[in-house]
Amino acid sequence: MIIAHLFAGKTYSGFPKVAKPVRTRYFSNLDSVMLSVEEEAQRETMRSIIETVDLTRQFNNLIAVNKLNITVEKGEVFGLLGPNGAGKTTTISMLCTILRPTSGKAIVNGFDVVKQATQVRKSIGIVFQDPSIDDRLTGRENLYMHANLYGVPPSEQKNRIETVLKLVELEDRADDILRTYSGGMRRRLEIARGLIHYPKVLFLDEPTIGLDPQTREHIWAYIEDLGRTHDITMILTTHYMEEADRLSDRIAIMDYGKIVALGTPSELKETLEGDVITVRTKETERLSLIIAKRVKIEKTHTSEDKLEITVRDGKALLPRIVEIAANNNVYVESVSLREPNLEDVFIHYTGRAIRAESGDELHGMSAIRRRKIR
Amino acid sequence: MTEIRGIYTLWLREIKRYLRDRTRIVSSFFQPLLWLVIFGSGMRFSGTVGSLTYQEYIFPGIIGQTLLFTSMFMGISVIWDREFGFLKEILVAPISRFSIFLGKMLGDSTDAVIQGAIVFVLGLLLGIRLDLVMFLEALPVMVLITFGLVSIGLTAASFMESLESYGVIQSFINLPLFFLSGALFPIRGDLVPSWIQTASALNPLTYGVDALRTIILGDAWQSLQPLYYDILIIGCFDLVMMAIGTLAFSRRK
Numbered sequence: 001m002i003i004a005h006l007f008a009g010k011t012y013s014g015f016p017k018v019a020k021p022v023r024t025r026y027f028s029n030l031d032s033v034m035l036s037v038e039e040e041a042q043r044e045t046m047r048s049i050i051e052t053v054d055l056t057r058q059f060n061n062l063i064a065v066n067k068l069n070i071t072v073e074k075g076e077v078f079g080l081l082g083p084n085g086a087g088k089t090t091t092i093s094m095l096c097t098i099l100r101p102t103s104g105k106a107i108v109n110g111f112d113v114v115k116q117a118t119q120v121r122k123s124i125g126i127v128f129q130d131p132s133i134d135d136r137l138t139g140r141e142n143l144y145m146h147a148n149l150y151g152v153p154p155s156e157q158k159n160r161i162e163t164v165l166k167l168v169e170l171e172d173r174a175d176d177i178l179r180t181y182s183g184g185m186r187r188r189l190e191i192a193r194g195l196i197h198y199p200k201v202l203f204l205d206e207p208t209i210g211l212d213p214q215t216r217e218h219i220w221a222y223i224e225d226l227g228r229t230h231d232i233t234m235i236l237t238t239h240y241m242e243e244a245d246r247l248s249d250r251i252a253i254m255d256y257g258k259i260v261a262l263g264t265p266s267e268l269k270e271t272l273e274g275d276v277i278t279v280r281t282k283e284t285e286r287l288s289l290i291i292a293k294r295v296k297i298e299k300t301h302t303s304e305d306k307l308e309i310t311v312r313d314g315k316a317l318l319p320r321i322v323e324i325a326a327n328n329n330v331y332v333e334s335v336s337l338r339e340p341n342l343e344d345v346f347i348h349y350t351g352r353a354i355r356a357e358s359g360d361e362l363h364g365m366s367a368i369r370r371r372k373i374r
Numbered sequence: 375m376t377e378i379r380g381i382y383t384l385w386l387r388e389i390k391r392y393l394r395d396r397t398r399i400v401s402s403f404f405q406p407l408l409w410l411v412i413f414g415s416g417m418r419f420s421g422t423v424g425s426l427t428y429q430e431y432i433f434p435g436i437i438g439q440t441l442l443f444t445s446m447f448m449g450i451s452v453i454w455d456r457e458f459g460f461l462k463e464i465l466v467a468p469i470s471r472f473s474i475f476l477g478k479m480l481g482d483s484t485d486a487v488i489q490g491a492i493v494f495v496l497g498l499l500l501g502i503r504l505d506l507v508m509f510l511e512a513l514p515v516m517v518l519i520t521f522g523l524v525s526i527g528l529t530a531a532s533f534m535e536s537l538e539s540y541g542v543i544q545s546f547i548n549l550p551l552f553f554l555s556g557a558l559f560p561i562r563g564d565l566v567p568s569w570i571q572t573a574s575a576l577n578p579l580t581y582g583v584d585a586l587r588t589i590i591l592g593d594a595w596q597s598l599q600p601l602y603y604d605i606l607i608i609g610c611f612d613l614v615m616m617a618i619g620t621l622a623f624s625r626r627k
Contacts, residue, residue, distance in 0.1 A: 098462060122468040128463075130459045134387065141390065145383045149384075150467060151376035
C-alpha cells in the first residue's frame with residue numbers, strides 16, 4: 001500500500017526516537033517498511049520542516065488535539081482537513097507558538113515551539129482564521145508595521161510591500177483605511193502580509209472562509225503559484241474538500257483531535273476502491289437492507305433522505321439498484337453516480353459527513369459555503 | 375535593531391490610531407475643563423491654599439488626573455486588540471515580549487502626555503499663570519509618571535476578559551488613586567486624618583502631583599518632598615510596573 005509506505009516513512013524517518021507510531025487500522029504492513037527506510041532516516045530528517053511527537057492540547061476536560069504525530073516535508077502543501085472542532089486550529093496555534101502544548105513536542109524549521117519560540121516565529125507566516133489586521137490603519141500601514149515587526153530590512157520594505165500588494169491586487173486601495181475594505185479584500189491583505197518576511201512555513205488557517213467564488217479561485221491560484229515559485233512550505237487547514245483536494249500535496253484528515261487518514265489526495269481516494277451511488281429516497285434504511293442482500297457493496301452510508309452506496313463498478317450497478325428499488329416498492333426521488341471525492345474519504349474513515357448538514361445535494365459544497373459566510 | 379524597529383512601529387501605531395480618533399481629542403478638552411471651571415470655581419469657598427486660589431491649587435492635580443484617567447483608558451486598547459484579533463499578529467511576531475510591552479506602553483504614554491499638554495493649554499486660557507519654561511520642566515515629569523500609570527492600565531487589561539470587566543476595574547483604580555493623590559486637597563498632617571496620609575504616601579500619583587505643583591506653583595507651594603525625591607520614587611514605581619507589565623504580556627495560554 002502506497003499510503004502505508006508514505007506514512008510509515010514519515011513517522012519513522014522524522015522521528016527515530018518515537019516509541020509508538022500512530023497505527024491506524026488500514027496501515028498493516030508498517031514493520032516491513034520500517035527496515036527499508038532506516039538508512040534514509042538521516043537524509044529524511046533534513047528534508048522535513050515540521051515534526052510533531054505526541055503533540056497534545058487539552059482544554060479542561062476537552063482533548064482538542066490528541067497525541068498528534070505529523071511530519072511535513074520542505075516545500076509541500078500540507079492540508080489539514082476536518083470538520084469544525086476537529087482540532088485543526090488548535091494544532092496550528094501550537095505550531096505557531098500561540099498555544100502551549102499540554103504534552104508532546106513540536107519542531108518547526110528545526111526549532112522547538114516551546115523552548116525556541118522566537119526562532120519559530122521568525123520562520124513562519126500566518127494567515128489566521130479570524131481577522132487580525134488593524135482596521136484603523138490603511139492597508140499599506142498594516143504591511144509596513146508587519147515588515148518592521150518581522151525585521152524586514154528598511155531598504156527592502158517598500159519593494160516587497162509593492163510586490164505583495166500587486167500580487168493580491170490591492171495597489172489602488174492600499175492607502176484606504178481598512179474599515180472601508182470588504183471581507184475578501186481584508187483576507188487578501190492578510191495573505192499579502194503573511195508573505196512580506198519570506199517565511200519558510202506559511203500557515204493558512206481556513207484561508208478562503210467566507211469569500212465569494214471568484215475571490216476564492218483567485219486566492220487558490222495565488223497559493224498554487226506561491227508554492228511553485230517561492231519554495232514555501234504551506235500548512236493549510238480547511239473544511240472545504242475541494243480546497244484541500246486542489247491545493248494540497250498531502251492531506252491529513254483530522255477528526256476529534258486525531259489524524260484518521262494521511263496521503264496524497266489521489267491516494268486517499270484510491271483507498272475507497274469504488275464509485276459512490278447516491279439514492280435519494282424516504283426509505284433509506286429499508287432500501288439499504290434490500291440492496292445489501294443482492295448486490296456486492298463495499299460500504300453504505302445512510303442519512304435521513306439519502307443513501308450512499310460505495311460499489312466497484314458504479315456504471316453497471318446503477319440500473320440494477322433502481323430496478324431493485326422499483327421491485328420492492330421503494331420510491332426513488334433521484335439517483336446519481338460519481339467518482340469518489342474527499343468527502344467520501346472522510347465519511348469512509350469517520351463514518352459521518354464532514355458537516356452533518358452538508359448532504360443537501362451531490363457535493364453539498366456550495367451549501368456549506370453559503371452557511372459559512374459571515 | 376529589529377527590536378527597536380518593532381518598538382517604533384508599535385509606538386507609531388498607537389499614535390496614528392489616537393490622532394485619527396477626533397472624538398477622543400475633542401472630548402479630552404472637556405473633562406479637565408469641567409473639573410477646572412465647575413469644580414474649581416464652585417469649591418472656591420473651601421478657601422485658598424496659601425496665596426493660591428483653589429483653581430490654581432488644583433490645576434497641577436487636574437493634569438495628574440488627566441494623565442491617570444487617560445492612561446487607564448489606554449488599557450482598553452489591549453482588550454480591543456484581543457477582541458479584534460490584532461493581538462495575535464503582535465504576539466506571533468519574532469520580537470521579545472518586553473519590546474511588545476514597551477512599544478505599546480510608549481505609544482499609549484505619548485497619547486496620554488498629549489492629553490496632559492492639552493490641559494496646559496486650557497490652564498493658559500483660564501488665566502492660570504503658566505509659561506513655556508514651566509511646561510518644558512513639567513513635561514519630563516508628566517512623561518515619567520505616565521509610564522507607570524499606563525503600565526498599570528496595560529497590566530490590568532491583560533488579565534481582563536471583556537471590556538465590561540475592565541471598565542469596572544478601571545474606576546476601581548482611577549478614583550482611589552485620584553482622590554488620594556492630593557490633587558483636590560492638600561495631604562497635610564494638620565488637615566487630613568492620618569490614614570489618608572498613609573494611603574496617599576503609598577500612592578505613586580501623590581509624588582507626580584507634588585512634583586508638578588513644585589514646578590508649576592513655584593514658591594507659592596510648599597512641597598511635600600524635594601523634587602528629586604519625587605522623581606526618584608516615580609522612577610522606581612515605573613521600573614516595577616514595567617517589569618510586572620512585561621511579565622503579564624509574556625503569559626502564554
